[in-house]
Amino acid sequence: MENLVPTTLIQALQKQKYHRIGGHSAVKRCKWFYEALTGGRSCYKHKFYGINSHQCIQMSPAVFYCTQQCLFCWRAQHSDLQVSWNEMTLPVWDVPEDIIRGIVRAQSRILSGYKGHVRLDPRSSGKPNVQDILLSVWLENLHSTNRWESSFTHFGARDMTTFLVTNGTLPKKLSGLSCEPTQLYVSVCAPNEEVFKRVCRPQVAGAWESLNETLALLQSFRCPTVMRSTLVKTRIWKM
Numbered sequence: 001m002e003n004l005v006p007t008t009l010i011q012a013l014q015k016q017k018y019h020r021i022g023g024h025s026a027v028k029r030c031k032w033f034y035e036a037l038t039g040g041r042s043c044y045k046h047k048f049y050g051i052n053s054h055q056c057i058q059m060s061p062a063v064f065y066c067t068q069q070c071l072f073c074w075r076a077q078h079s080d081l082q083v084s085w086n087e088m089t090l091p092v093w094d095v096p097e098d099i100i101r102g103i104v105r106a107q108s109r110i111l112s113g114y115k116g117h118v119r120l121d122p123r124s125s126g127k128p129n130v131q132d133i134l135l136s137v138w139l140e141n142l143h144s145t146n147r148w149e150s151s152f153t154h155f156g157a158r159d160m161t162t163f164l165v166t167n168g169t170l171p172k173k174l175s176g177l178s179c180e181p182t183q184l185y186v187s188v189c190a191p192n193e194e195v196f197k198r199v200c201r202p203q204v205a206g207a208w209e210s211l212n213e214t215l216a217l218l219q220s221f222r223c224p225t226v227m228r229s230t231l232v233k234t235r236i237w238k239m
């Protein structure tokens, strides 16, 4: 990753407690992971799909690259750190199988910090450490490879479910998937184009139209599809 992005970014990622995988991927422990292990409470995925939160992992294969720069984004952006890099294009992609192995290793490392919580020891469920993967910023890269985008099959081969989140700006990539995720989320974070441009700050032309194209595509998917929003309490853009 050092060769692709400035060191300042790597440090910011580590500070935010991300576990890096290979050259451009990262996983992060979610709030519910902790809740499941320490308080026995899991997120909605447990109720609807039987997925334990401590066996679910949230990750992005392209943590520094996206077609938008949302004001509320969880990723480090160049304006946050006063450094610049090409946020639109990740030039060199790791092999999907290596990333998946890295995800499993990262989850084991995170779990090793909770050895005392035997009540929810993943080994007692007879299931692997990683049962489900929440994938963000998976398609939002102009030059991502077909090889990577068809890698849902690799997750399926390991009996893992996949929940894919997309901002909908690249509908051709979505319609070109050779295999569907377990569930597909499209982020719809603005009620109209004007707010969309101010809040989501798209970096590609025609992003609002593309988002609407993506929404029209949803009915062609067999997996459950969801429109998700990020709600912000106060106005966060300047007039």
Ligand code: SF4
Residues within 6 Å of the ligand: 066, 067, 068, 069, 070, 072, 073, 074, 075, 137, 140, 167, 187, 200
């Ligand atoms: S679409 Fe998601 S990853 Fe991209 S800038 Fe917006 S919040 Fe961040």
